[in-house]
Amino acid sequence: MNKNVKNIVVLTAVCAVVALLLSVTNYITAPIIAKQQEAAANEALLVVMPGGEDFTAVDLSAYELPATVTEAYSEKNGGYVFKLTTAGYSSGMVIMCGVDASGTVTGATCLTSGETLGYEKTYGDTVVGATAGSVDALDTIGGATKTTAAYKNAVKDALNAAIILGGGSVDIRSEAEILADTLSVALPAGEGKFAPVFITEELTDISAIYAAENGAGYVYVSGENFVGVDKDGNVVSDVSDELRTTVSDAAKIMLASTTEDIDLSAYADMPAQVLSAKKTASGNYVFELRAAGFGINGNAYYNPSGEYIYIRVSATAAGKIIACETVSQKETDGVGSACADADFYTQFNGKEESNYKEIDAISGATMTTNGYKTAISKVFTAVKILEGEA
Numbered sequence: 001m002n003k004n005v006k007n008i009v010v011l012t013a014v015c016a017v018v019a020l021l022l023s024v025t026n027y028i029t030a031p032i033i034a035k036q037q038e039a040a041a042n043e044a045l046l047v048v049m050p051g052g053e054d055f056t057a058v059d060l061s062a063y064e065l066p067a068t069v070t071e072a073y074s075e076k077n078g079g080y081v082f083k084l085t086t087a088g089y090s091s092g093m094v095i096m097c098g099v100d101a102s103g104t105v106t107g108a109t110c111l112t113s114g115e116t117l118g119y120e121k122t123y124g125d126t127v128v129g130a131t132a133g134s135v136d137a138l139d140t141i142g143g144a145t146k147t148t149a150a151y152k153n154a155v156k157d158a159l160n161a162a163i164i165l166g167g168g169s170v171d172i173r174s175e176a177e178i179l180a181d182t183l184s185v186a187l188p189a190g191e192g193k194f195a196p197v198f199i200t201e202e203l204t205d206i207s208a209i210y211a212a213e214n215g216a217g218y219v220y221v222s223g224e225n226f227v228g229v230d231k232d233g234n235v236v237s238d239v240s241d242e243l244r245t246t247v248s249d250a251a252k253i254m255l256a257s258t259t260e261d262i263d264l265s266a267y268a269d270m271p272a273q274v275l276s277a278k279k280t281a282s283g284n285y286v287f288e289l290r291a292a293g294f295g296i297n298g299n300a301y302y303n304p305s306g307e308y309i310y311i312r313v314s315a316t317a318a319g320k321i322i323a324c325e326t327v328s329q330k331e332t333d334g335v336g337s338a339c340a341d342a343d344f345y346t347q348f349n350g351k352e353e354s355n356y357k358e359i360d361a362i363s364g365a366t367m368t369t370n371g372y373k374t375a376i377s378k379v380f381t382a383v384k385i386l387e388g389e390a
Contacts, residue, residue, distance in 0.1 A: 049098030142363030146334030
């Protein structure tokens with residue numbers, strides 16, 4: 001028993017000595033480490049703003065800045081350096097960006113990241129000289145779209161933050177937030193929650209429709225105009241008579257649109273890409289398709305996901321595509337996954353068999369693009385079969 005007590009006393013003494021030594025070590029080394037970190041930070045500041053002087057940390061709590069901005073430093077000559085955290089292919093990409101007093105990027109560098117291809121290490125050279133008016137025009141790198149787009153957007157946030165810190169005003173809302181706010185203004189009864197409507201009918205001068213999730217009505221988009229329509233098809237927005245007529249006519253068509261399932265088993269020659277088909281009361285068609293992109297075909301270097309790209313397409317009986325959208329996909333993130341972006345799939349809207357290939361391909365994703373176009377080509381085949389022309 002005494003031996004056990006003695007062991008406990010010795011162990012306690014050893015722990016106390018170790019704790020003391022660690023405390024002393026920390027006391028000695030902490031200032032050194034802090035000084036080294038400060039020197040590294042100052043070095044990073046000078047990398048993105050060569051010749052900068054007297055950097056002072058800015059209290060961000062006094063400003064409403066883009067969420068990516070985590071630190072800011074003002075500089076003697078009126079410029080700013082920002083530390084930003086964003087997500088490219090993976091989360092945790094940290095960027096330093098300098099903006100001079102004229103609102104021009106003086107430099108940018110990526111401090112840390114988990115990206116796979118490494119383009120973020122040199123992309124900073126691309127953004128030097130950019131301004132708030134030119135940053136959107138900067139190129140993104142094919143094959144690293146997600147990485148370089150995130151980098152570019154972070155730089156845009158830095159430029160906007162510099163305007164705000166300089167006493168200016170700028171809209172820092174995301175595109176999704178701007179759309180949500182615009183829809184709410186057009187139809188307040190929608191209570192801020194809307195979902196896109198897949199268009200199955202040919203509509204004049206209407207590019208998009210959004211339905212209020214609470215059933216209060218719709219918002220029709222015509223050019224740059226967002227027009228509220230109640231659930232009965234009545235225009236509730238204050239618009240010109242011409243626009244009111246355009247939207248009212250479109251609303252009547254959409255409210256009257258119905259679909260009926262088509263039994264594809266009766267059509268032996270129906271392409272395998274066509275999973276299902278419906279016919280509208282007006283004679284149009286709605287198809288669900290699957291496309292074999294990179295996810296199915298893959299290559300010798302990367303494992304495919306084993307998933308098809310699923311697509312929805314509406315088309316007229318004459319073989320003209322009304323609307324196209326990607327329903328789901330498992331293509332390579334940041335590359336082929338761009339097939340889920342509206343900028344890609346809406347290119348097929350209005351296309352016919354003679355020109356459906358005339359679209360901008362997804363950079364670095366040839367298999368995805370070709371697989372998608374192959375599936376789209378089967379829409380024209382399917383229409384001909386259903387119309388008795390093939």
